[in-house]
Ligand SMILES: Nc1ncnc2c1ncn2[C@@H]1O[C@H](COP(=O)(O)OP(=O)(O)OP(=O)(O)O)[C@@H](O)[C@H]1O
């Protein structure tokens with residue numbers, strides 16, 4: 001029977017695809033650094049920066065979303081639903097509030113990561129205290145999310161005098177993107193790739209339950225904790241760059257699983273990353289070209305995060321319905 | 330037969346944070362035999378099996394594969410033994426049967442992608458356990474009996490030295506029980522098998538050696554003749570039993586309800 005060899009080929013093909021994709025990214029960033037002469041250089045740089053940022057952020061969010069879902073065995077979560085993103089936004093706002101105008105991108109990324117970590121801790125503690133079911137995580141996350149979003153909204157009015165683009169942090173947008181973000185995002189996506197490679201085998205065993213993972217030699221609790229921690233924190237740190245973009249991390253793994261016909265964690269995170277990159281790029285371009293373009297009555301640019309929510313939220317509701325119906329609840 | 334592979338359990342206390350299940354447990358589980366742990370619900374069968382892959386805290390020594398369990402690393406435990414209990418997959422994160430078999434071997438190969446050998450073993454095990462026709466089905470779409478066979482296959486596919494089976498007979502119809510029993514007996518040659526069950530009929534038809542457990546205490550151990558002679562099966566379940574013999578061979582045990 002060659003069916004199983006075919007399956008192996010599938011894994012090889014998809015991982016190669018991911019490698020090619022990463023290579024293209026490197027080429028693109030090379031172009032980004034050297035393309036465009038004369039008067040159009042600025043425009044080129046701005047557009048390329050934006051495209052690169054959307055791709056990289058989508059990649060990171062899709063990939064870490066898949067890791068979060070698999071490690072928590074919960075198809076309803078991403079860094080947005082769990083409140084991790086809002087925690088990051090809140091921390092960044094606080095930082096802007098107390099620091100001078102001069103700030104470093106790397107530092108604000110670390111700050112966002114710390115905020116995400118705090119939010120994640122609260123969500124996990126609350127959800128685990130009520131049994132740790134997947135709906136418990138969603139509800140705890142919504143609570144934490146509302147808390148930090150509310151606080152961030154409040155702060156944004158104060159911070160706006162220092163940084164007029166800060167309001168975008170709450171919806172997520174690439175309008176105010178700075179080219180210096182690109183290397184940072186590349187580092188973050190490299191880290192998430194490494195995390196994916198290290199965690200794909202243990203995650204596959206965790207998928208079949210703690211007891212099963214244990215007899216395969218993994219300590220289920222520590223393994224899960226480490227993966228949730230790292231993928232959550234990476235998802236949160238992206239917030240410092242482009243604000244809170246929800247649902248990409250939630251939707252992409254589902255699309256990946258659907259396309260692949262499997263939940264094998266050697267495949268799903270990569271393809272979820274690619275899906276996330278494509279979705280976010282499309283959303284951002286839709287905002288830039290269609291809504292702000294000549295085709296419709298021009299409404300000006302809408303933040304990409306808003307467009308993502310427009311298709312992401314109904315998708316989330318449909319998964320929720322399917323999940324609850326399947327459970328007989 | 331080489332006795333170096335026996336499992337030695339010499340434990341003062343074992344159990345859960347707020348619930349000590351075993352006190353002064355001293356046991357030898359013979360290698361290359363089928364040992365059954367027989368006892369009523371809550372007697373500690375699952376706990377005993379889970380102890381053998383470090384899932385239950387204990388004070389004392391356990392020697393397995395001529396090494397102290399506490400000193401065996403997780404990755405080596407994965408190669409050494411397989412545990413078959415319940416598995417459950419989250420909804421919307423399904424796996425197919427052959428994927429689950431390949432994942433079960435993931436502790437045996439290095440790198441992310443399985444080798445030819447892993448695929449061969451997966452195919453062989455599917456043939457042995459009679460689940461070839463289920464290969465492309467999703468685990469979540471199997472009947473509980475079919476799933477039971479798949480889970481057994483997932484344990485066998487590792488070709489472990491020690492095979493720990495937690496109620497391999499549950500959810501199975503009469504013929505499937507007989508088949509599973511035969512299948513387990515066929516593995517005896519190069520595997521030390523420990524089965525936890527509360528069905529004495531399945532036990533006497535499958536095992537060579539019996540450990541009778543009740544409330545974390547060993548009531549009796551020995552061959553079937555020995556434990557029946559001492560009326561230990563009655564003692565452990567607290568019920569009257571009638572033994573059915575055919576041509577001098579014990580073939581069934583019937584509980585008396587009356
Ligand atoms: N995670 C746990 N924490 C605390 N106590 C537990 C835990 N799991 C089991 N126990 C207790 O340990 C004792 C032994 O349980 P165990 O699961 O080993 O029984 P068993 O013989 O496998 O029963 P069954 O035939 O019902 O499967 C029981 O009293 C049970 O309540």
Ligand SMILES: [Mg+2]
Nearest residue numbers: 374375376495
């Ligand atoms: Mg049990």
